[in-house]
Amino acid sequence: MATDITFEQVNYSYQAGTPFAVQALKNINLQIKSGTFTAVIGQTGSGKSTLIQHLNALLKPSSGTVTIGDQVITNETNNKHLKPLRKKVGMVFQFPENQLFEETVLKDIAFGPQNFGVSEADANELAKRMAGEVGLDESLLSRSPFDLSGGQMRRVAIAGVLALEPEVLVLDEPTAGLDPRGRLEIMQLVTRLREEQGLTIVLITHQMDDVADYADHVLVMGHGELLKQGTPREIFSDPEWLTAHQLGLPSATRFAYELQQAGFEFETMPLTVSELADEIAPQLGKGDDRHE
């Protein structure tokens, strides 16, 4: 049941074969191992969204192959055979609350599974479970999704994707527009899904702190190309390269560089606040005599 994802020499052009053709992906080769947390970073317009739309064949490569588990997608793949893949790979798009349409929250969450042949009764059971999973109160299930707050609507939309019981969960900036508490709750949910259910996570994000805190693999996109891939530590070890590509550092790493200027020494550059504290604590006086 491992669902490794492999891209081999994937090219994609919008409006291929017309004078308006734009090449959005150029010779992409990558692998996403089952059960990992992959972050996709890059500027707006770098090809991140085009890339993830290949993960459940919303787009098919103009050339090259995408392999997801045992399913191979090429330009010739027939649209009729995509359904099992759509169930396997759940997609949470930007501002997913825009996809809600049913009369009640329960019906909306149960909509997806029913499209894949799950009976209404089973889908409703699944919906209730997923609503709990994303932290929606049971009293909301009979309400219209359009009466909920923005943050609640987003969780309904995410529950609707989780109800497909996917093996891979792809999220495109799932925290955009939320307040810090809402952002934290969504990220905690994603981490829990991965740890408890072994979901493979692919996350598009602009938040480098989230990359440092949660990801174990990073893909850096730029102008339709995969510029770099590696662990967060590898990616964030070259601040000049990141700046040149208009990407930032995690705040703890940025702060560590400032401390380096002030005389602190780092064996490895820290990515998180706790790593930072581990490195600098031994270099500090206990301070008990100066402070109480």
Add this chain to the structure above:
Amino acid sequence: MAIIKVEHLNYKYSNSDTQAIDDVSLEIQTGDWVAIVGHNGSGKSTLAKLLIGLMAADSGKITIDDQELTPESVWQIREKVGMVFQNPDNQFVGATVADDVAFGMENRSVDRDTMVTRVNHALEQVGMLDYKDREPANLSGGQKQRVALAGIIAIAPKILILDEATSMLDPRGRQAILQVIQQLKDDLNLTVLSITHDINEAANADRIVVIDDGHFVEESTPSELFNHGKQLVEMGLDVPLPEKVKDALQERHIAVPESYLDERGLVDWLRTSRLNK
């Protein structure tokens, strides 16, 4: 002198049981940058809309630049206020960049020659002159927000209200907008009221007002407020990095100063602490 004065303001949405704004009073001084923070649904945006009469308060009094907000004065008050909203797309009404910048002036019956000059000037200020004839579909969110700011420069208001104007932008777009706003504030001596979740935007402010469930909670300087540490999340703000670092050090049994330090201040304190080891 207070350019914005709010006294005992109340507002309730007709489809809700609770007060969206509950007896809020506050004053904002001319030339200040004031941030209003609070978690989603705390009533911040409602307050902004009430201020320029986009919704009518149930009770209470609003005075802008010595003029009380009434149904008669509302248009005069809007002349003095420029407002940037959250969604870049839903405030771009012109067919092209230049048309959008001109929209506010058209409403004020500015003559065409003046409009042409001011459109060019305003676009130059926000670095969008090269995009003058572009259509909104070809612009990024950050560029659209810069155009919205140009539209405000063109009408030269006294007050700028930002209603989560940077929340839908990526970090670069956000930073660019904040720079433009800082510049404008200095050049035009604007009073800025920004409703925000962004810690950097709040840190730019002279004062921060915290609102929760429609109540006024407190008003303080950024460093006083950031001293709240983890409670900030409940107020709709991130915990600033220096507070996080201090927390982590404390867990490792290192005594840290209690008062808020900004990044610069924390670097200095750490450097001294290291040398005193």
Add this chain to the structure above:
Amino acid sequence: MNKVMFGRFIPGHSWVHRMDPRAKLVLCFLYIAVIFFANDFWTYLVMTVLLLASVVASAIPLRVYIHGLMPLFWLMIFTVLIQVFFGAGGHVYWQWGWLSVTQNGLNSAGVILMRFVLIILISTILTFTTEPLEIADGIESLLSPLRKVHFPVATLALMLSLALRFVPTLMDEAEKIMNAQRSRGVDFGEGGLRQRIRTIVPILIPLFVNAFNRAIEISTAMEARGYQDGENRTKYRQLKWRRLDSWSLVIYMVGLSSVVALRYFI
């Protein structure tokens, strides 16, 4: 995705592209009116020459125009067949039951086809060479005398321009929603009519809700920017009538009046 050429704008800098939209609208309107005066070979010849000259002046290849006619191909065939079989009078060439092909039938079929093609092509020249927004400006300007009778010309023009402004935004939105619902297992364009109607609901409702919310936000933003009523505003966009517009007018007037003259005086 966008295979429909009809009504699409093709950017360019040709004579026709540079013309004032008012001139183009007026000429297009006059041309269509005069088509109904054309009644024989010579008058249609003049109309065709005028049209082809305009096509050349637009610097867009004729085949692109022909391509633009294609979506209407079946409608044309249908109209022509109706005329052929049901037009009565004159010499009967063929008869079967109540169907007959007569001389008059063939004649009127030819006339209808000619008018059809000419009208479509002249309006296609207008839409190929003029941005929708310019057309809106042109209409506003041409209708402006109606302000005297308190007809809200400027308000209507602003509504039209806002609608045009949000067409790409809503198309984008529709595509995003479709992708989201596809990911939730909806198969678009599959199954019978009933199935298809069912798949439209998860698109239409979010799109409608979204458009509605947008409309509210846009109107709030417009009000915040000082928009009170449509009529007492100055205008940033201005139309310029140039010499090439006057020349176009002269050329068309010569052509079109000769058609009228051929019909009535010769």
